Amino acid sequence: MGFTTASQTIGPYWHIIEDKALADLTRFGAEGERIELTGRVLDGDGNPCSDACIEIWQTDPPSSETFPGWGRANTDASGTFRLTTLKPGPVAGRGNTQQAPHIAICILSRGLMHHLVTRAYFQNEALNETDPLLVSIEDPAQRATLIATLEAAGVWRLDIRLQGENETVFLDV
Amino acid sequence: MNEDFRPYAAGTQPPLDVPDYRGTAKRHPLRAKHPMPQTITETTGPRFSERHFPVMADMTKSTSGKEALGERIIVAGRILDEDGRPVPHTMVEIWQAGASGRYDHPADQHDAPSDPNFHGDGRVFTDAEGRYSFLTIRPGAYPWPNHRNAWRPNHIHFSFFGPAFATRLITQMYFPGDPLLAFDPIFNSTPDLAARQRLIAGFDLELTKPDFALGYRFDVVLRGRGATPMEG
Numbered sequence: 001m002g003f004t005t006a007s008q009t010i011g012p013y014w015h016i017i018e019d020k021a022l023a024d025l026t027r028f029g030a031e032g033e034r035i036e037l038t039g040r041v042l043d044g045d046g047n048p049c050s051d052a053c054i055e056i057w058q059t060d061p062p063s064s065e066t067f068p069g070w071g072r073a074n075t076d077a078s079g080t081f082r083l084t085t086l087k088p089g090p091v092a093g094r095g096n097t098q099q100a101p102h103i104a105i106c107i108l109s110r111g112l113m114h115h116l117v118t119r120a121y122f123q124n125e126a127l128n129e130t131d132p133l134l135v136s137i138e139d140p141a142q143r144a145t146l147i148a149t150l151e152a153a154g155v156w157r158l159d160i161r162l163q164g165e166n167e168t169v170f171l172d173v
Numbered sequence: 174m175n176e177d178f179r180p181y182a183a184g185t186q187p188p189l190d191v192p193d194y195r196g197t198a199k200r201h202p203l204r205a206k207h208p209m210p211q212t213i214t215e216t217t218g219p220r221f222s223e224r225h226f227p228v229m230a231d232m233t234k235s236t237s238g239k240e241a242l243g244e245r246i247i248v249a250g251r252i253l254d255e256d257g258r259p260v261p262h263t264m265v266e267i268w269q270a271g272a273s274g275r276y277d278h279p280a281d282q283h284d285a286p287s288d289p290n291f292h293g294d295g296r297v298f299t300d301a302e303g304r305y306s307f308l309t310i311r312p313g314a315y316p317w318p319n320h321r322n323a324w325r326p327n328h329i330h331f332s333f334f335g336p337a338f339a340t341r342l343i344t345q346m347y348f349p350g351d352p353l354l355a356f357d358p359i360f361n362s363t364p365d366l367a368a369r370q371r372l373i374a375g376f377d378l379e380l381t382k383p384d385f386a387l388g389y390r391f392d393v394v395l396r397g398r399g400a401t402p403m404e405g
Contacts, residue, residue: 002255002394003182006363006372008345009196011330013276016268017294044199051280057338059213063220070219094210104214104338111196113187113362115341119214133209142207162200172206173215173339 007115010108012051015074023073025056025085030067032086036155037103037120037148040079043111044163048079052109054160056120060088060101075109087122093132100127100134107160116170120148120158133171142169177211178339178396179255184365193358195319211339218337221264223298232267232295232309241291243272243310245386248346248374252303252333255397259303260340266332267295267307274313283315308386314353326353326360335395346391347373 021027026034037056041049052075063069073081085103093099100121107116121128128134128147137143145168148156160168189201233241252260270276270293273285277292293312297305314324328345335342347354354360354373363369371394380388 002253002257003185003368003371004255004396005342005344005393006365006368007186007343008330008359008372009194010332010343011345012280013270013278014268014330016276016278016292017266017296017332044203047199049200055341057214057219059217068219068225091213093212099212099214102214106338106341108343109200111194111198111200113189113191113194113197113359115343116189116202117338136209137207163202167202167204169204170202170206172208173211 007113009110009113010053010115012110014053014108018072018074022071023083025068025071025083028066028068030061030064030086032061032067034084034154035087036082036084037158038080038082038151038155039148039158039160041075041081041107041109041160042079042162048075048077049109049162050075050077050079052079052081052107054081054083055106055108056083056085057104057106058085058088058102060091061086090127097132098127098130100125100131102131105158105160107162112162116162117173118160118168118170119146120156121146122156123147123149137169141166145169176216176398178216178337178398179400181396185363185368187362188364191358191362193320194362215339216337218334218340221298221334226264226296228298229294229296230307232291232293232307235290235292239290241271241310242288243291243313245308246311247306247308247380247382247386247388248329248391249304249306249377249380249388250391250393252299252305252335252393252395254335254395258397259299259301260335260395261299261301261303263299263334263336265297265299265305267297267309267329269293269309269312269329270315272310272313274315285313285315311348319358324353324356326351326357331393333393333395340395342393342395344372344393348389349373349376
């Protein structure tokens with residue numbers, strides 16, 4: 001029996017392993033409702049985090065030869081990340097519950113000793129009202145930090161605020 | 174049976190607020206993380222195939238086959254879960270500075286010679302027993318602007334995925350006997366001494382190849398499933 005190895009920061013030089021193609025989860029020809037998930041990563045002063053690594057994972061549509069379900073994007077000078085993926089549908093929750101459509105997000109950057117985890121839900125989904133995680137967040141303003149808004153046709157925005165005012169709800173998973 | 178991944182053991186992970194590491198000041202959340210039961214989203218994860226993610230197990234040569242400068246080293250180890258079970262066929266990503274302590278990265282302005290034959294990226298997969306191995310150059314120490322005369326100890330960055338979104342791990346491997354470890358706020362941020370020491374690779378004469386390269390062993394543990402044995 002051992003203990004999980006300690007996390008260390010990803011640092012500012014992780015781009016050495018970056019492959020920009022990983023930001024497009026539809027690159028193998030997956031069919032479905034193509035969306036862009038974009039947003040800015042901001043620090044406690046509201047300044048952009050320009051060296052972060054954003055990874056996403058979704059269990060719907062199920063991963064396949066044409067859809068990896070996983071992607072990675074950098075943030076640019078304005079702190080903006082952009083990922084292209086397929087819009088997920090609902091997935092099973094624990095017990096007999098159902099989870100609203102969502103994408104899991106892993107945030108890694110210089111200044112983060114351990115990755116942070118959050119989720120992107122989608123504005124105006126009826127299932128958001130009964131999603132077990134969303135329901136468990138009592139403060140509507142905090143709940144709203146997990147809900148991506150439709151910015152343009154097919155473009156969903158979720159800004160990630162690491163600290164302070166409107167701080168994103170990070171999940172203890 | 175509880176198939177959730179266990180919480181991290183107390184003290185084995187660094188806090189997010191590390192006053193001695195300036196970069197954390199404005200980037201650590203102030204609110205506690207929101208508790209949630211794991212769901213299929215957390216207990217499953219991506220699979221990576223060598224077809225889409227080709228193995229790059231020799232970091233000592235440029236794409237045209239020219240040799241990088243520096244001390245060749247072999248790094249190998251096993252990836253196990255908290256119960257000692259191997260984590261098979263999982264992708265390991267590696268990146269690091271070259272022998273002079275400079276990254277092949279536009280943001281690295283350290284005034285040390287860059288090596289056109291060393292990019293510093295590697296990728297391997299564990300075998301059925303969780304073993305991995307790669308060949309690289311021993312990275313140099315380099316200064317960073319955290320505090321006066323701040324230097325990062327020699328280190329190699331590692332990225333592990335494991336079987337699930339919940340087992341993601343990014344860490345750094347250090348070298349035994351490095352005098353800079355005592356002064357490094359990143360290394361020292363993990364409260365538990367034993368947890369810190371497990372980030373230091375062991376010199377391994379068995380792994381060392383005669384007349385070729387020194388061997389270092391770096392074993393890694395990813396989160397395990399189910400209740401801990403201590404909880405019965």
